[in-house]
Amino acid sequence: MTTIEKKLIKYNFSTGNDPKYIVVHDTGNPGKGADADAHYRYFNGGNRNASAHYFVDDHSIIQTVEDANASWHCGDGKGQYGITNYNSIGIEICINSDGDYNKAVQNAIELVKFLMKKHNIPLDKVVRHYDASRKNCPGTMSSNNWEKWNWFKSQLKEEAAPAAGLYRVRKSWDDAKSQVGAYKVLENAKAECDKNPGYSVFDEKGNKVYPLPFSAPEQPGETQPEQQLTLIMGKTEATVAQMVSYALKSNANPLLPNCTIEELAQVFIEEAEVEGVRADVAWAQALKETGYFKYGGIVLPEQNNYSGIGALNNNSKGEAAVFESPRIGARAQIQHLKAYASTEALKQPCVDPRFHLVKRGSAKYVEWLGYEDNPNGTGWAWPGKGYGYSIVGILKGILQEPKESKEATDTGNVPQWQKDAFKKLVEKKIINSPEFWEGRLGETITIGEVMGILANTL
Structure with missing residues (x-):
């Protein structure tokens, strides 16, 4: 080992x-x-x-x-x-x-x-x-x-071969004449196999135990066919429910002081449709950039900046673009994505302060948003190795969520005082995603979720 x-x-x-x-x-x-x-x-x-x-x-x-x-x-x-x-x-x-x-x-x-x-x-x-x-x-x-x-x-099961059994290195189990060695210790057989391309290791019963009986996954990179990449421009596939559900799985209490997460997801849908950008791609990027709206980096929650625009590597906390509302913040991100993905003109006045710095149409695929993954020598993130691929991974997770919100749990047996307490927490903005929590009044929650709610009172 x-x-x-x-x-x-x-x-x-x-x-x-x-x-x-x-x-x-x-x-x-x-x-x-x-x-x-x-x-x-x-x-x-x-x-x-x-x-x-x-x-x-x-x-x-x-x-x-x-x-x-x-x-x-x-x-x-x-x-x-x-x-x-x-x-x-x-x-x-x-x-x-x-x-x-x-x-x-x-x-x-x-x-x-x-x-x-x-x-x-x-x-x-x-x-x-x-x-x-x-x-x-x-x-x-x-x-x-x-x-x-x-x-x-x-491969994790106990070896079926008896202690005296041998691991044989051959081209195939039936081709005994091709055998170049037989070993009691599997690691030694593997080492011999590595020296002989086209050979494999077989146990006493003829089962192939090395190398892996499947090829390596196709690795994205410079030679990956473009038809397998993910376009930034296009029709949004995810629903608001899917976008919200996936985000809340990683952070049940998003730090969004100026709107609810449901409202923000709807804004992304609306703004992206205007410019022809996929809202679910933009949302996946926002989850990556904000740590699922936990923040903790350069950008602060109150800046309405969901994609790190203007947050350069050596900046101090808060040294990034500030937008007057969640809608304008989402619009700036979507415009910035369009700058990379298309040469078409914007449909609305530009609110992205760094739009003019982008080489238009240089990253039409999500996978190309990282500088080191972009064949055109540019990108949203620098050095950005794997940046776009990680966004695609988040996007795939979003699309696996239910397309519609789960029906609210029956709250008929929930005491009225608990319902009243919930309403008060919403009014005091201690709970900032009421649509998510209202359907769970009859459920148990984790200690971590309780801590998250309590943290909003500080």
Whole structure:
């Protein structure tokens, strides 16, 4: 097994964890150089509102959070499936396009085996991020009804071959004459296999155990066909309900002092339609830029700036564009996206203070919004490696939400004093998303949600 390198981050974790599950993710970041160390540096660079215990690539395993502490890797599920940040270990598999995905997966398998033994975690408690929140993660394993994930789980079972059995290195199980070695130790057989292209490792029963029985996922990059990329201009696919639901899964109390999240989503729909920009793309970008409206970076919530316009890398807190209303802030972002995605004139007066700085039509795809991913040598984010791809990942999550809001829970059995208390909290603006909470008066909520509401009273 690859040696675990411990490089603990200073942020983005909580104390206390009782590991009962191992949750497997992939990073969703195919940018060149986005290996384990790059993710360590990112999550150690400030408040990211997310993290994992381990990052695994084709040559290293980096531990960023102690097993005894909680990394922030599956909180989006809010514990409704029994899996939380406080009873699990999160593993992120890197999918950087300049790495060997198959080797990264193999390293992850060995790490999971190690952690299963260390914490006495059974196979049925090794799960996907999907199992904790219904997010499509690890996305590289989700195709064909999770065929690759099922194979991944099969590799965690105890070896079926007897102790005296041998691992044979051949071109195929039936081609015994091609055999170049037989080994008692699987790792030795793998090493021999790596020296012989076109060969595989087979156990005593003829089962192929190495290399992975599937190819690496197609890696987005400079050679990815344009028809597979995501246009910024076009018809919005997501509904307001989907946009709001996905945002609230990661932050039940968005810091939006000048409107509700439902109102803001509707504004995005309206403003984007005017300019022909996809509102769901703009919304996904806003969630990324604001940390799901948690903020914490340069931009302040009261600035109505949802995309970091004018927030340059060396600026101090608050040194970014300020817009007079949520609508104008959304309009500026959508105009800025149109500047990159199209050469068409704006339909409304320009409110984007940096519109004139954009090379028009230089990034018609979301994936090209990062400077280092853009073949035209420009981009919204600098250096921006993987920036657009991460927005696409958020967009995919949005589109998996129900198209309509869930029907409100029957509140007939909720005492009147609780209904009155809810109304008062809304009037005092302690609860700023009443449409979300009103249907949950009869439900239990998490401690984290209570803390979020209490924080609004300070």
